Amino acid sequence: MTAPGGGDDPLLPGGSAPEASAPEASARRQGRRRSERRRRRRLWIWITAAVLVIVLPVALVGGYVLWLGSSFDDTVERIPDAFPDETGRPPAVAGATNFLLIGSDSRSGLRDPLSGGATGERSDTLMLVHIPADRSGVVVVSLMRDLWVPIPGHGEAKLNAAYSWGGVPLTVQTVEGLLGARIDHVAVVDFGGFGDLATALGGVKVWSDQAFTSKNMPGYSFEKGENRLEGSAALAFVRERYSFPDADYQRVRNQQAFVRGMLQGFISTQTLSDPGRTQSAITTLARHVAVDKGLTASVAASLALSFRGLAPDAIHTLTLPTAGTGTSPDGQSIVRVDEARVEVLRKALVADDVVPTLKRGALGDGRN
Incomplete structure (x- = not known):
């Protein structure tokens, strides 16, 4: 049907609307x-x-x-010459990082480490913190301060004498010689920092193998199992050795428990989601530590980010294997190195295979 004017009827199928003006x-x-x-x-x-x-x-x-x-x-304070001369140092392992933590028994703060020379003070705590290239965990190796080891330029002596005779560089050189592994970064912490850090983190959870009352700092008692530490209580916990039958061995285990709790505190959701706590922890750390020039905030942040979501059981602690106590030629009470098991650790560090080696039990139970 055709609409008037010759066009298709728009009301019928197939029709089209009239053109608009x-x-x-x-x-x-x-x-x-x-x-x-x-x-x-x-x-x-x-x-x-x-x-x-x-x-x-x-x-x-x-x-x-x-x-x-x-x-x-x-x-943060910087140690001007934290490392020994490059000649003869172990090579770096690609991707892996080794930190040496030195706890000084100096009550005068961090003045001595900054000189880069003899301190006259003995290192009260020595720990190697190993971070593998695959970031599968963190391994904290405590080095007994009375280990009888070669100290470059001084013959055999207790490990903690290196800090007294040659400060940080000689300590690094001695530990590198003992473990056959390169130290990438070093940090010296004064004892006051333990308590302040625990407080800044809102308390640090530690596990104690046994109940004890401090003799070194009377007035502090700790339960067997989990303890939450802040301030001077944390200091009493990591210093005590007189209350234990095995003295320094248990003190080292307590220090490992504290470092484990501190690491967990730094990467916990409660800390990372609380800007105030994060700021307090970082600024407190900066006041109580001296580090090598290369350990900048960006380096530390990069490492921290690579451990987001790290499970608590991925933080492993052990004591460098020992072969019991003895007496040195000059009559000192010393701790002997278990050369066979330490050699296993040396090879694992070079191969970046420490975590699997530890899990296999090749280094013992980690207690001594």
């Missing part, structure tokens, strides 16, 4: 353009909102982290 077509085009502009405006509003909601907080957090890093780098 020029003004009507122009109005339709303008309407479509206005509608498109409104859609584009809404789209940009949503994009802007997304930027504000997502990008801005990330930028603020990033800026906060950078500020914390800058605060650490500006506050």
Whole structure:
């Protein structure tokens, strides 16, 4: 059927609408353009909102982290010559990192380590913190202070004498010679830092093998099992040795428990989600530690980020294998090195195979 005027009837199937006049077509085009502009405006509003909601907080957090890093780098003391001469040092293992932690028995703070020379003070605590390339865990190896070992330039002596005779560089050189492994970073912590760090972290959870009352710092008692430590209680816990039949051996295990708890405290959700606690922990750490020049906040942050979600049982602790106590030629009470098992550890460090070696039991039960 044909509509008047010769066109198809628009009311019938196959029909088409009559052509609009020029003004009507122009109005339709303008309407479509206005509608498109409104859609584009809404789209940009949503994009802007997304930027504000997502990008801005990330930028603020990033800026906060950078500020914390800058605060650490500006506050922490640097050891000017932390390492011995490069000649003869063990090679680095790609991807793996070894830290040497030195706890000084000096009550005068960190002045002595900064000289880079003889301190006149003996290192009260020595720990190797090994981080494998695959970041499968952290291994903390305690080195008994009375180990009878070769000290370059001085013959055989107790391990902690190296710090007295040659400060940080000689201590690093001695430990590298003992373990056959390169020390990548070194940190000296004064004893006051243990208590302050525990407080800054809101308390540190430690596991004690036995109940005891401190004789070194009277007035502090600890239960068998889990204890939450802050302030001077933490200091009493890591210092005590007179209350134990095996003296320094148990003290070393307690120090390992504290370091384990401290590491867990630093990477815990409670700390990382609380800017105030994070700031307090980092600034407290900076006040009580002296580190080598290469241990910057960015290096530490990079390592910390690689351990996000690290399970507590991925932090392993052991005491460098020993062969019991004895007497030195000059009459000193000493601890002997278990050469066979230490050689196993040396090979594991070189092969970056420490965690599997420890799990296989090749280093003993980790207690001595």
